[in-house]
Amino acid sequence: xxxxxxxxxxxxxxxxxxxxxxxxxxxxxxxxxxxxxxxxxxxxxxxxxxxxxxxxxxxxxxxxxxxxxxxxxxxxxxxxxxxxxxxxxxxxxxxxxxxxxxxxxxxxxxxxxxxxxxxxxxxxxxxxxxxxxxxxxxxxxxxxxxxxxxxxxxxxxxxxxxxxxxxxxxxxxxxxxxxxxxxxxxxxxxxxxxxxxxx
Amino acid sequence: xxxxxxxxxxxxxxxxxxxxxxxxxxxxxxxxxxxxxxxxxxxxxxxxxxxxxxxxxxxxxxxxxxxxxxxxxxxxxxxxxxxxxxxxxxxxxxxxxxxxxxxxxxxxxxxxxxxxxxxxxxxxxxxxxxxxxxxxxxxxxxxxxxxxxxxxxxxxxxxxxxxxxxxxxxxxxxxxxxxxxxxxxxxxxxxxxxxxxxxxxxxxxxxxxxxxxxxxxxxxxxxxxxxxxxxxxxxxxxxxxxxxxxxxxxxxxxxxxxxxxxxxxxxxxxxxxxxxxxxxxxxxxxxxxxxxxxxxxxxxxxxxxxxxxxxxxxxxxxxxxxxxxxxxxxxxxxxxxxxxxxxxxxxxxxxxxxxxxxxxxxxxxxxxxxxxxxxxxxxxxxxxxxxxxxxxxxxxxxxxxxxxxxxxxxxx
Numbered sequence: 001x002x003x004x005x006x007x008x009x010x011x012x013x014x015x016x017x018x019x020x021x022x023x024x025x026x027x028x029x030x031x032x033x034x035x036x037x038x039x040x041x042x043x044x045x046x047x048x049x050x051x052x053x054x055x056x057x058x059x060x061x062x063x064x065x066x067x068x069x070x071x072x073x074x075x076x077x078x079x080x081x082x083x084x085x086x087x088x089x090x091x092x093x094x095x096x097x098x099x100x101x102x103x104x105x106x107x108x109x110x111x112x113x114x115x116x117x118x119x120x121x122x123x124x125x126x127x128x129x130x131x132x133x134x135x136x137x138x139x140x141x142x143x144x145x146x147x148x149x150x151x152x153x154x155x156x157x158x159x160x161x162x163x164x165x166x167x168x169x170x171x172x173x174x175x176x177x178x179x180x181x182x183x184x185x186x187x188x189x190x191x192x193x194x195x196x197x198x199x
Numbered sequence: 200x201x202x203x204x205x206x207x208x209x210x211x212x213x214x215x216x217x218x219x220x221x222x223x224x225x226x227x228x229x230x231x232x233x234x235x236x237x238x239x240x241x242x243x244x245x246x247x248x249x250x251x252x253x254x255x256x257x258x259x260x261x262x263x264x265x266x267x268x269x270x271x272x273x274x275x276x277x278x279x280x281x282x283x284x285x286x287x288x289x290x291x292x293x294x295x296x297x298x299x300x301x302x303x304x305x306x307x308x309x310x311x312x313x314x315x316x317x318x319x320x321x322x323x324x325x326x327x328x329x330x331x332x333x334x335x336x337x338x339x340x341x342x343x344x345x346x347x348x349x350x351x352x353x354x355x356x357x358x359x360x361x362x363x364x365x366x367x368x369x370x371x372x373x374x375x376x377x378x379x380x381x382x383x384x385x386x387x388x389x390x391x392x393x394x395x396x397x398x399x400x401x402x403x404x405x406x407x408x409x410x411x412x413x414x415x416x417x418x419x420x421x422x423x424x425x426x427x428x429x430x431x432x433x434x435x436x437x438x439x440x441x442x443x444x445x446x447x448x449x450x451x452x453x454x455x456x457x458x459x460x461x462x463x464x465x466x467x468x469x470x471x472x473x474x475x476x477x478x479x480x481x482x483x484x485x486x487x488x489x490x491x492x493x494x495x496x497x498x499x500x501x502x503x504x505x506x507x508x509x510x511x512x513x514x515x516x517x518x519x520x521x522x523x524x525x526x527x528x529x530x531x532x533x534x535x536x537x538x539x540x541x542x543x544x545x546x547x548x549x550x551x552x553x554x555x556x557x558x559x560x561x562x563x564x565x566x567x568x569x570x571x572x573x574x575x576x577x578x579x580x581x582x583x584x585x586x587x588x589x590x591x592x593x594x595x596x597x598x599x600x601x602x603x604x605x606x607x608x609x610x611x
Binding site: 008046048049050051054055056058067070071073074075092094095096097098099100101102103104105106108109110 | 602
């Protein structure tokens, strides 16, 4: 089964995933009209800024067991058995923020949503774009990512690549391969800018 | 294997589920004082407020006990535990032998001392039945008096205010939620409530209730009186442990448990509001009578009872409340003792109505109060729960832009 894999070292913080996510979860599904919708579509992936200005696409990990699911008072959070996706039922959600207290990654937001009953503020988070997957499309954030910080791949393959990388790193001749030319330079430049600002 | 679980609150329910997953054959008997199926206790204030219906309260389906093959006895109370003979007896005179016992009896409202407690329209707010009884008399009530500025008193006052009653909240300390928040956040909450029409009296207590059959006024310790036709008593809770033999099972405020949630008597466990486990932030035993810990303890106790040794890291007091346009999230040690080991960072953005206070013990976060901008609160709480030494500057956690990325190492 394919899943979204995050490569934080490749994120440049362009936030295109956020735009794509909000659009994908809007009523119309089209950016041009989505910006005028009410309630305003909002992203479920959140690019956080690191201490040196690096980006990080913070999205729901769909943990198992999920702390939010255990903390949910009205039992509105469930797991889709096929994909392992943790879902929030907007009808049952009571907007108590118990899940905000439980989520160790801070990926849940609270606002009105067009999937929810009219005007009701509900807890909202990543749903792995299940609606798009059913149409044979890939998650919107992955489709939008230009730098490879978000990929959609078989979990086993991603794990094997990581295992191989660890294995290679023990070799005496192994060199630290940069994720892509430019990323290290970008971070180094930001660090030195920061150092200049706060000597 | 014979399992007996005392209490069908959320701890007992989760324990029964855990046991059944690991032991398909064992006999599980669940003895509960409340007749209702397992329901969500924190939501009863929403029932009072009218924002949730009774049909939303159950946390498990009607076929739950059958599916998990649990023999549930509702409406009976355990009277005694015979630790040596390994059996419990109930008020109805029934006797159950056990190999593993779980005390998940929860807590009862702390009684108050005052004259006139026999009058009608005096309520505790602990069970769904309490709230249903309140709802029956509510249409005839105009003026409510709520005793106690803790979570229960506070939620009751909020709910009754939303129902359109004139509400007076009586608090013994200087501000509401004094156990959960510091003075600064307390003042913000107090101001928000007053703005919405709540009358708050601080540093006062009721000495007597007066009236005919139903209550009509309350006499206060300062000599004044408050007219009221509905009273909610929310002065905290005490673990419900009158059936626990203290010579055989160590009891402090709650039943003392070790890191496997086992009591001083082998094979007898405790979880939830009745248990006194290690507190991560306070570094001592403490009763944290909150829903998420009851869930966690119920699960862990169940696994240990079913023979899978599972340690429990410890509990952490935490709460989140939404009051009108204020969101308040708190956790851990909020008001640290004056001690050089502790560092406190706080910032109050009055224009945005945001407040953030973080308490550190050396390089670890041990407590927090957030008013508004609570979305990242879970990240902070997990730092407290994990007792994680900080790699970043403490000030980084204060920034509104603080997020999970900042805890990861820089890539360069």
